[in-house]
Structure formats: structure tokens, C-alpha cells
Amino acid sequence: MTQLADQRPIAAAQEAAVDPAVNSSSTTTSAAELEQLRRARPRGPHRRSPLAQVGVRLALALVAVVALAPVAFLVSLSVRSTDDVLTGSWLPGGFGELAWGNWSAAFRTIPLAHMLANSWLVALGSALVTAVVAVPGAYVTARAGKRGARLSAALLAGYCAPPVVAVLPLFFLLKEVGLTNSVVGLALVNGLANAPVAVWLLDSFVRRVPVELEEAAWLDGLSVAGGLRRIVLPLIAPGLVAALLVCTFLAYGEFLFAVSFAQTTASQPLTVGLSLFQGDRTVQFGQQAAAALVGVVPVYVLAVVAQRWLVGGLSQGALK
Amino acid sequence: MSTTTPAVRHVPRWLSLPPLVAIVVLLVYPTVFVVAASFTRTTLARPLQEWTGFANLTSALQTEAFAGSLVRTLVFAVSAAVLATAIGTAVALLLRARTGRGEGGFGVLGTLLLLPLVTPPVMVGVAWKLLLAPAGGALTSTFSSLVGSPVNPLGSSSTALGTLVLIHVWQWTPLVVLLVFAALLGVPDELLEAASLDGAGALHTFTAVTWPVVAPTVLSVLFLELVVGFKVFDLVAVVTSGGPGLSTVVASFEVFRTGLRGDYDVGTAAAMTLVLGLLVGAVTAGVSALRTRAAGADA
Incomplete structure (x- = not known):
């Protein structure tokens, strides 16, 4: 193959790579679009050997x-x-000897139910805070030209900084306003901390809303903010769902802020509770596994149910 | 009717207010505070008491674990980012090779791959700590019987950090797969067919057709993974608590245990934070600039 012949397909390929994003002015998830693209494409003769x-x-x-x-x-x-675990096998050793008691014991060893409730309160509360910050934020980054680009860069810097940088300052701030050892405090901090992620994911959804739609609304007398609420917001809803899901998962699994700002059992989420399990002298394998699963299973259910949105939101938001 | 066209209507400034609050609370205020606390006497009860000059910085740099923890953070972030990106890209190519045949899809396997990504890092740590327990861990037992002698990767200071890197890679590789797979769907089949009709081998097809399309995504993902790697804290806290010895003390963990545990030496912890922030800032800004230049060279 000559050099020239080599380069043409590359240019074409690059154009084509941009194509799906340009074509899809609708706001259906890109997972669905990608799926369609894939199916619409003729089955090529990629002959691969059976081996x-x-x-x-x-x-x-x-x-x-x-x-x-x-x-x-x-x-x-x-x-x-514990005896069965110490055999080191992957599977339970004998039938009829299953120690289901681990599950109920886990709820007694740490206040598992209470901590689980705290985790979800922090996660959902923070998602609300993130939404309030990220919807106007993404509108500014996508539509406000240079000002938007500056905001975008500042948010990126905020995201790149390791969270431990903010731990000591935030500890004193929360203490000052009486929000240490508080689910509300954790929800606020996580909600603000995850905002850059949500803005980053939402930005491309806002960009794909045709400006003409907003212009028509402005002619009808809506303000820019009114257009954002009435025209843009409904159209970016799938992206918002995906971004908030991601942020809910991030806040639900957050550990550093939780272990730093919540010293009382009443305010600790499950991540802190699980880390306390570690401190025990004898490792309660079964109980610890059960407690971890109590925390993981709801997330898995949510992730599987919302897979389309998640995959679509992540791949579309991240591929710009 | 006003003479300005609707298209030039300005985005009102107050819409920037909520994100600006987030930036002030999470970036501006912490930076100012950390700098101030680095040069003053600060306790948990009373911050910023009196000017102490470079005493905190000296104390931080003299702390035995600190310099090592910076190196470990750097090693952790870079090796985890490179590994996750390489493995994730390879898996995405495998997935594409299968879906290209028109059977199955991202479907079931894609769902399975999402699960490590959405597992809270603390639970990831718990699961792997149990898998790798010297007694009762199924993975250590399996390896021990394969090798013929006891294996305990988390118990040795030469292998513990590497093991944590692998656990982190387990969690974060799926993000690479997801994003690179989506980018691979942008590679037109016609080009792949043309390449294969022209007799190009798999490797040549990849370098000439596939790579140019997905390279920007792969670089972005590499950057993202680097940022995520620098944040590591949970795994260390849950799986090794920094041990054995100091072998897995990363900078985040060192700051935490200096300022919020043990002696609650907030001043020294703030000075450590300052040094860590500068290091991470320099590395991410450098890599980000390289990325921008690479993107510019492509265009």
C-alpha cells in the first residue's frame, strides 16, 4: 500500500468518527444510537478463522x-x-451447613440498617445538590462561549485535585457551621464535589439541543433562564438521569469525607461501618461479606436496571 | 421589538453562581486555607493561631513516611492508569471483534463489566482483602496450591503496593472498555473491509485504520485514569492501612493519618497537602498540555 492510499481512509475514518454525534440531534441515549448504527451496518466480510x-x-x-x-x-x-472459610475453597464445603446466620449477625455487629439509610440519604441528597449546581453549570459551559470555557477549566481543576486537599479545610468549615457528624453536611459536600463530573457529562447533551429551539422560545418572550427550564431541561433529561446516577453512585461509595467528617455512629454511612469491621481482632469473614453485599446489591440492581442510561450517558458525555 | 437578534442573547451571569459556589468551596477556599495553615500553628480546636514560618513544611519533609508516600502516589497513579488503559483498550477491541460478527452485543457482558465500576471502593477493598487473606482467601489458596508454597501478596512489602494497583485496575478498567468501545463503533466497517481486501494484516489494519480514530479517546481516558489514580485513599485505608511497614502509605493516607488521626498534627498535614497539591497539579497540567498538543498535531 502506498503512503497516499494509506492516508485517505484515515481522514475518512476520522470524519466518520465524528459523525454519530453530529447526526443524532435527538436526545435518545447514544447507547441506543450506537446499537442502531451497529445493526444498520452491513455485515462485513471480516473473515476470522474459527480458531x-x-x-x-x-x-x-x-x-x-x-x-x-x-x-x-x-x-x-x-x-x-469461619471453619468452612478457612479451608480456602471458593465454594461452601458441605450441603446443609450453610451459615445464613451471618446475615442477621452482620446487622447486629454494626448498626447496618441505620448506616445503610445514612448512605442513601447522603447519596440522594447529594444528587439533588449536584443537579442544582450542574444544570445551570452545564448550560454556561456549553452556551456562554469564553466564559463557559473558563468555568469548564475551573471545574476540571476542581475535579483533578485529590479530595484529601479539601479534607482539612472542609473539616473546619463544617465545624464552624455545625455540620460535622451530619448526614446533611456529607450530602452538601458530596453534592458540590461531584458537580464537576455532572457538568462534564451534561455539557455535550446541552450542546446538542439546537439553539434554534431556544431562539424561538426567546421570541415568544421567554428569558434565557426560562428557555433553559422549559426547553433545554426536558431535552437533556436522559443525560441528567445518567449524570445523577453516576453522582449518586459516587456519593454512595464515598469514604474519605465520610470517615473524616462523621465520627459518630449515628451519622456514619455504610462505607465507614465496613471499614470499622476491619478493626476487629478476629476477622468475621462471613459477616463482613454479608455486610458488604447489603451495600453492594442495591447498587447493582440500580446499575443493571439503568444500564442503558448509564452506558449512553457515560459514552456520550465523555466522547466529545 | 428589540433590534438585537435572539442568537446573541447573553447567558445571564447568575447562572454561573451555583457552579462558582462549588469551585469556591472545594478549590479556592481549601487552597487558601491549606497555604495559611501550612505557615501557622493550627490545632483541631483552633486553626491558624500564629505565624510559624516554614516549621510545618520542615516537619512534613522530615516525616519519614512522607517523601516515600509522594513517590508511591506517583507510582500508583501512573502504573494503574497505563495498565487500566492498555487492558481496557484490549478488551474493547475483543468486544468489537465479537460484535462485528453481528452476534450478541455489548449487552450481557457489558452489564457484567459495569459492575466493578459501580462497586463502592470500600466494598472492592473488602472483597479483595478477603480473597487475598493469608488464611481462608480463595485466591491465595489457589495460587499457593499452584506454586506449592504459601502466597501472601498483601503481607509482603515488596508486593503489597503492586497488589493494590491491580485491585484498583480491576475496578477502573471497565470505564476504559466502555469509552473505547463506544469510540470503536465510530470506525467504519467499510474501511476495515477495504483494508482486509487490500491484504492488510490485523496489526496494520489497527495502526492505519482503527488507532487514528480511537487515539483521542484513549488519551482522554488515560488522563482520566491518572486523575482517578491520584485520588486513591479508600483501598489503602481498607485493605492494608498503609502496611506492611510503610510500603503502601500513599500521600492521601499520610495526610489523613497525620492530621485526623494519631497526634492530630493539622499544621504538618496541611504542609503535606500543599506539597501533594503542587505535585498533582504539576503532573496533571503537564499531561493535559501534552494531550492538547497531541490533539493539535492531529488536526
């Missing part, structure tokens, strides 16, 4: 096993006695 196909499948199966093994082991541990 290569088997190789690809084996490799992917291995990936799936690696992705699942740790959580599968938690499930196995959660129904085993």
Missing part, C-alpha cells in the same frame, strides 16, 4: 470471570462458617 473466534470468546469469558469473581466470592463467604 481466532474461539480465542476471542475465551478471552472475553476470562474477562467476565475476573470481573465477577470477587463479588461471587463474597456471596459464597456470606453463607459460610
Whole structure:
């Protein structure tokens, strides 16, 4: 192949790479669009040898096993006695000896139910705060030209800084306003901390709303903010759902702020409770696994149910 | 009717207010506070008492664990970012190779791959700590019986940090897969077919057709993974608490245990934070500039 022939497809490929984003002025999730693109494309003659196909499948199966093994082991541990665990096997040793008691014991060893409630209050409260910050934020970054670009850069800087940088200053700030040891305090801090992520994901959704729609609304007498609320907001709803889901997961799993600002059991979320399990002298494998699963399972259910939105929001928001 | 066209209507400034509050609370105020606390005597009860010059910085730099923790943070972030990006890109290519045949899809496997990503890092730490427990850990048992002698990767100061890197990579590789896979769908099949008709091998097809399309995404993801790696704290706190010895004390953990545990030496912790912030700022700004230049060279 000559050098020239080599370069033409590259240019075409680059154009095509931009294409899906340009074509899709609708606000359906890009996962659906990508799926359509994939299906619409004629099945090409990528002839791969059967051996290569088997190789690809084996490799992917291995990936799936690696992705699942740790959580599968938690499930196995959660129904085993310590003696059974110490055999070091992956699966429970004997039938009829399953130690279901681990699950109820986990709720007694730490105030699991209370901590779980705290985690969800922090997660949902912070998502609300994030939404209030990120919707106008993304509108500014997408529509306000240079001012938007500056805001975008400042938010990126805020996201890049390790959270530990803010821990000591925020500790004193929260103490000053009486929000240490408080679910409200954690929700506020997490909500603000996750705002850059949400703005970053939402920005491209706002950009894809045709300006003409807003212009028509302005002619009808709506203000810019009114247009944002009445025209833009409904159109970026799928992106907002995805961004808020991501931020909910981030706040739900947050640990550094929680362990620094919540010293009382009453205000601690589950992540802190699980880390306290570690401090015990004897490792309660089964209980610890059960407690971790109590925290993980709702997230998994939510992630699987909302997979379309998540994948769409992440891939569309991140690929600009 | 006003003579200005609607298109030039300005975005009102007050819309910037909520995000500006976030920036002030999370970036501006902490920076000012950390600088101030670095040069004053500060206790948990009373911050910013009196000017002490460079005493806190000296104390931070003389702390045995601190310099090492900066190096560990850098090693952790860079190696985790490179590994996650490389493995994730490879898995995305495998997924694409399968979906290209028109069977299955991102579907079930994609869902499975999302799970590590949405697992809270503390739970990730708990799961892997149990898997790798010297007694009762299924993974250590399996490896021990394969090797024929006891294996305890978290118990040795030469392997503990590397093990944490791998656990972090387990969690964050799916993000790479997701984003690179989406970018791969932008590579037109016609070009791949043309390349294969022209007799280009898999490697040549990748470098000539696929890579130019996905390279910007891969670089962005690498940057994102680097940023995420610099934030590491949870895994260390849950899995090793910095041990064995000081072998897994990363900078975040060192700041935490100096300022908010033990002696509650807030001044020294603030000075450490300042040094860490400068280091992370320099590295991310540098990489970000390189990325922008690479993007400029592409265009």
C-alpha cells in the first residue's frame, strides 16, 4: 500500500468518527444510537478463522470471570462458617451447613440498617445538590462561549485535585457551621464535589439541543433562564438521569469525607461501618461479606436496571 | 421589538453562581486555607493561631513516611492508569471483534463489566482483602496450591503496593472498555473491509485504520485514569492501612493519618497537602498540555 492510499481512509475514518454525534440531534441515549448504527451496518466480510473466534470468546469469558469473581466470592463467604472459610475453597464445603446466620449477625455487629439509610440519604441528597449546581453549570459551559470555557477549566481543576486537599479545610468549615457528624453536611459536600463530573457529562447533551429551539422560545418572550427550564431541561433529561446516577453512585461509595467528617455512629454511612469491621481482632469473614453485599446489591440492581442510561450517558458525555 | 437578534442573547451571569459556589468551596477556599495553615500553628480546636514560618513544611519533609508516600502516589497513579488503559483498550477491541460478527452485543457482558465500576471502593477493598487473606482467601489458596508454597501478596512489602494497583485496575478498567468501545463503533466497517481486501494484516489494519480514530479517546481516558489514580485513599485505608511497614502509605493516607488521626498534627498535614497539591497539579497540567498538543498535531 502506498503512503497516499494509506492516508485517505484515515481522514475518512476520522470524519466518520465524528459523525454519530453530529447526526443524532435527538436526545435518545447514544447507547441506543450506537446499537442502531451497529445493526444498520452491513455485515462485513471480516473473515476470522474459527480458531481466532474461539480465542476471542475465551478471552472475553476470562474477562467476565475476573470481573465477577470477587463479588461471587463474597456471596459464597456470606453463607459460610469461619471453619468452612478457612479451608480456602471458593465454594461452601458441605450441603446443609450453610451459615445464613451471618446475615442477621452482620446487622447486629454494626448498626447496618441505620448506616445503610445514612448512605442513601447522603447519596440522594447529594444528587439533588449536584443537579442544582450542574444544570445551570452545564448550560454556561456549553452556551456562554469564553466564559463557559473558563468555568469548564475551573471545574476540571476542581475535579483533578485529590479530595484529601479539601479534607482539612472542609473539616473546619463544617465545624464552624455545625455540620460535622451530619448526614446533611456529607450530602452538601458530596453534592458540590461531584458537580464537576455532572457538568462534564451534561455539557455535550446541552450542546446538542439546537439553539434554534431556544431562539424561538426567546421570541415568544421567554428569558434565557426560562428557555433553559422549559426547553433545554426536558431535552437533556436522559443525560441528567445518567449524570445523577453516576453522582449518586459516587456519593454512595464515598469514604474519605465520610470517615473524616462523621465520627459518630449515628451519622456514619455504610462505607465507614465496613471499614470499622476491619478493626476487629478476629476477622468475621462471613459477616463482613454479608455486610458488604447489603451495600453492594442495591447498587447493582440500580446499575443493571439503568444500564442503558448509564452506558449512553457515560459514552456520550465523555466522547466529545 | 428589540433590534438585537435572539442568537446573541447573553447567558445571564447568575447562572454561573451555583457552579462558582462549588469551585469556591472545594478549590479556592481549601487552597487558601491549606497555604495559611501550612505557615501557622493550627490545632483541631483552633486553626491558624500564629505565624510559624516554614516549621510545618520542615516537619512534613522530615516525616519519614512522607517523601516515600509522594513517590508511591506517583507510582500508583501512573502504573494503574497505563495498565487500566492498555487492558481496557484490549478488551474493547475483543468486544468489537465479537460484535462485528453481528452476534450478541455489548449487552450481557457489558452489564457484567459495569459492575466493578459501580462497586463502592470500600466494598472492592473488602472483597479483595478477603480473597487475598493469608488464611481462608480463595485466591491465595489457589495460587499457593499452584506454586506449592504459601502466597501472601498483601503481607509482603515488596508486593503489597503492586497488589493494590491491580485491585484498583480491576475496578477502573471497565470505564476504559466502555469509552473505547463506544469510540470503536465510530470506525467504519467499510474501511476495515477495504483494508482486509487490500491484504492488510490485523496489526496494520489497527495502526492505519482503527488507532487514528480511537487515539483521542484513549488519551482522554488515560488522563482520566491518572486523575482517578491520584485520588486513591479508600483501598489503602481498607485493605492494608498503609502496611506492611510503610510500603503502601500513599500521600492521601499520610495526610489523613497525620492530621485526623494519631497526634492530630493539622499544621504538618496541611504542609503535606500543599506539597501533594503542587505535585498533582504539576503532573496533571503537564499531561493535559501534552494531550492538547497531541490533539493539535492531529488536526
